Amino acid sequence: MATKMHKTPMLDQLESGPWPSFVTGLKRLANDEGKPYADMMKDLLGQLETSYNTRKGYWKGGTVGVVGYGGGVIPRFTELLDENKKPLFPKAAEFHTLRIMPPAGMHYTTDIMRKFCDVWDKYGSGLIAFHGQSGDIMFQGCTTENVQPAFDEMNEMGFDLGGAGPAVRTGMSCVGAARCEHSCANEQKIHRTLVNRFLDDMHRPALPYKFKFKVSGCPNDCMNAIQRADMATIGTWRDDMKVDQAEVKNFVNAKGRKYVIDNVITRCPTQALSLNDDDTLAVDNKNCVRCMHCINVMTKALSPGDDKGVSILVGGKRTLKIGDLMGTVVVPFMKLETDEDFEALEELAGNMIDFFAENALEHERTGEMIERIGLVNFLEGIGVEIDPNMITNPRMNPYVRMDGWDDEAQKWFERKAG
Amino acid sequence: MSAPRMPIESGVPDPFPYMHPTLKKNFGQWKYHDRPRPGVLHHVAKTGEEVWTVRAGTQRQMDTYTIRKLMDIADQFADGYVRFTIRSNIEYMVTDEKKVQPLIEKLNAEGFPVGGTGNSVSMISHTQGWLHCDIPGTDASGAVKALMDELYHEFTHEEMPNRVRMTTSCCQINCGGQGDIAINIQHTKPPKINHDLVANVCERPSVVARCPVAAIRPAMVNGKPSLEVDEKKCICCGACFPPCPPMQINDPEHSKLAIWVGGKNSNARSKPTFHKLVAAGIPNNPPRWPEAAAVVKNILGAYKKDAKEWERMNEWIDRIGWPRFFELTGLPFTKYHIDNWRGGRVNLNASAHIRF
Structure with missing residues (x-):
């Protein structure tokens, strides 16, 4: 019929x-x-x-x-x-x-x-x-x-199935270096390196729950990686931001001082910018947090520095089950240029997935596992040293046993010296 | 019998064979960009080469006729290459500025809006809904189509204080993600349990473990092993429904829509934020969800009028304060806005900072 x-x-x-x-x-x-x-x-x-x-x-x-x-x-x-x-x-x-x-x-x-x-x-x-x-x-x-x-x-035709269920999932990366001057990383290479290294965990689901990689080439995070990825790789730089002072003057001339003060200088989250009397820009690079705002506004005059790399945040996810979680900084900065750099990235991701596979409860995401066991236990499990860039502020509650203080302080000084 | 074909485990394809030649040639060599008009990005490489990107909205769920039509346009104007954004917009790259206007005209003539760049309202990122999901409380493509019809002007113009990124989700898992405005299903009644099916369909310990508030426990009902819900504890989230479909959470009358604002993925200026509840109890009313559209337009109108340049939704509200937000939008402030989830006390005002 x-x-x-x-x-x-x-x-x-x-x-x-x-x-x-x-x-x-x-x-x-x-x-x-x-x-x-x-x-x-x-x-x-x-x-x-x-x-x-x-x-x-x-x-x-x-x-x-x-x-x-x-x-x-x-x-x-x-x-x-x-x-x-x-x-x-x-x-x-x-x-x-x-x-x-x-x-x-x-x-x-x-x-x-x-x-x-x-x-x-x-x-x-x-x-x-x-x-x-x-x-x-x-x-x-x-x-x-x-x-x-x-x-x-x-x-x-050269195409493969993505992930579903408790598995490494399909990754995402922004247009990045292909068409964006903000790009601080080779997004497509990071994306392909990470996902293609773990195809077995994608195609044969056996993890506690899903694990997602997302890659954004700069802190504008167009891939929503911090909010959505178990491992978010965000391009950044650690030397000084680049300033073309002639273009700064052109911008001030075109838009006016008030516009620049209201929309660039005072919108800097760490007051790291100042407009000089001669309409050039002073930048306190030590206190710049690489938020991207001024670079987004003054695309011709300002751009990321040359010493590029990535920040890695871990544990972002949506609501189920304990509520939405943001990723947490686990690697403040990492170079990604040489083959060795990319091998180190793969190794880090492998350590995280292994730890997740062994320690997460059924249907528990990485962020929830970290919430349950604490960031320090997670870091020890994956072999990453603590860093003050990982926190918004130190502990606010004195109810913690701290009799290992002297040893821990010593470790910090030794690492600083090393 | 011959052995079955085994898959070629090739993973994520190399993008370079599919990339516009000018993008490939200037990979990692871009210098700056500007936006000559809404829907068009102009990128200049360090070599001096230029590319104009024309961005158009699509319906995301596309029939192959639509896709072929979009490809014919790409062959005619854009050297046979396209790309898509995370919000299902299609992008055409052209190296000859003279082709930009004819391309825009062609897209408009074929029914595709050009826009979604800069401080516009871009396409709503959305989920599957009734078309394909196994647990949806509402539709996704239809609700988004209805809303984008209403927001067409805001997609094709850059008139907002800063970019507006919207999302929808058909259940409370929130697959749509965070948004400046998020339109999400909010169930208001506990699941209705078909006790005849639970024992056969559900792995009961997993279902018990799935509940965020430990409201589910094993029970014998009518002589059969089943599950029961402490309805006083139940938060009606629906987390038990996917692993146990006999615990039906979707309800034609009592599954409502809630609207959340102030989610921001970017690190620009302020750190990324999650969206916050502003309105709920909105009827799930297909095919055009007019009540939800009215609330969205109300919020967008207040933001457009009152926010300063470059302020995202959350930054605007941070400046003016929540009392003023509820005043400007006329939305009711209720006890449900006051967070009582774990850690929720950080969302209370522990200061004398009050605007009069």
Whole structure:
């Protein structure tokens, strides 16, 4: 029996208005008679319209995957059944997603995009999301039978499944050095080094819970890494910020002294800037915290220094279960230029994942584990020395046993001397 | 029977084969940028080479016709290369300034708004919702489409004090992330338990462990092993629902929307912040969620009018104070705004700093 187009009066209301409409796209696929996905999309619209009417979701998970991997496919089976337990919308009864990792920085040729479309027209629904919150290309809507051939074709094109479940997840990195003068690191290399080193932990989920890498090339953190990544790598620099005084003068001349004082000088969080009488800029680099604000405003006059590297923060995550957590500084500065530098980065990440695998409770993220066991225990576990850059302020409560003080103070002086 | 094909474990692809040649050539060599108009970035390399990036909004969940149309545009104007931002905007890089205006006109003619740069309201980052999630309290693509229709002008213009980054989440796990404004599901009733199914479907100790407030305990109900919820302790977060679907948390009437403001991912000026609750009890009202849109527009209007240049939402509120925020927006201040989660006392005013 041919699948009919279902009436979708609710969804139809999302076809009007100036913003591009996904409903129009879904309907176009559903009306594409003769195409393998047309009936699936008709029934998908039927189920989605039902959700809009009842305000309930109707998908359940399950177990669907590809040979050789334990994750990367998000299985979805309909829960909308008739009185005989048969799917109400049978053509969309299986609607799985393949998470495919994009090239770092989300660059594409039109050629590869059309190849993705061809594969997905053949095996899937014709619906692709660029991108999911995890940073994957989401090929949405595939039968169980077609998951393997769809993956095989994309895998042969050079693309691999991303993460799902308790595993290393798909990473994200900003456009960075490819098109941004703020870039303080080789974002795509960091991203690929970290994720590709731990593909076994991605494709065969066996960690306590998810572990995410995100890379931002400067403290503007366009990848929301500090808030969202278990290991956030943020580009920064440790020498003096670069100032082109002639361009500073041009900026002051164009915008006026008041604008510069109100929007640059006084917005510096550590009062590290001062506008000189001759309209040049004085910078107290010792007290600059690399927040990026002045550089964001005066893009021609100001830029990061030359001694670039990264800061690493650990333990960011979303709400479940103990509430949102920010990452915490674990490495204030690290050079990332030579092969040895990158090996050290891999080793650090490996130590963290190993410690996480052995010490986190089931379904506990790294940040929650640190909250439970304390930062010092975590640092000892991964072999990283303490540093005052890791704290906002020292302990405020005297209820702590400190009879090891002399030894600890000695360690500090020895490290300072070394 | 032949052996099955094993995957090529190739990982994250090398971006360089997919990167616009001018970006590849000037990798790590960019000098500065400016924004000639909303939706356009102009980057200049140390070599003197220039690239104009035209940014356009998309519906994120795209049919292959839409994708092919966007690719045809890239072939015609942008040398056959594109990239995407974290907020699902598509970017076209052009090396000839004369192509910028025709590209913008073409995108607009095909229904794609050009904008999302600088101090605009960019595309809302969002989740899957009813389209694909197994635990959604609401839809994502639809709510975002409805909101972006309302915020179209703010996407295509740079008229805000600073950038505005919005998110939506279809459950309280908050996959949408932190935002200057976040629109998230907020359940208001404890889960309804189907005791006939719990024993077969749920791994009971994991479910007990998942509860943030230890409100779930094993129990025999009607002679069957099941779980019970201490409804006085329950915070209606829905954390038990994913591992135990018979503990249904989504409710067509009682799953509401809440709005949070002041999340900031950047380190610029102030440190990154999490968003804070400002409004709740908003009906989950498809297909256009007008009540949620009204609250969002109200908050954006107050911010646009009252904040100073470069102040993000949280920095504006830090300056004017929360009493003034509630006054300017007319939103009610309730006992639910006062944090009682662990460590929440740091969110109370322990000073004589009061604005009169």
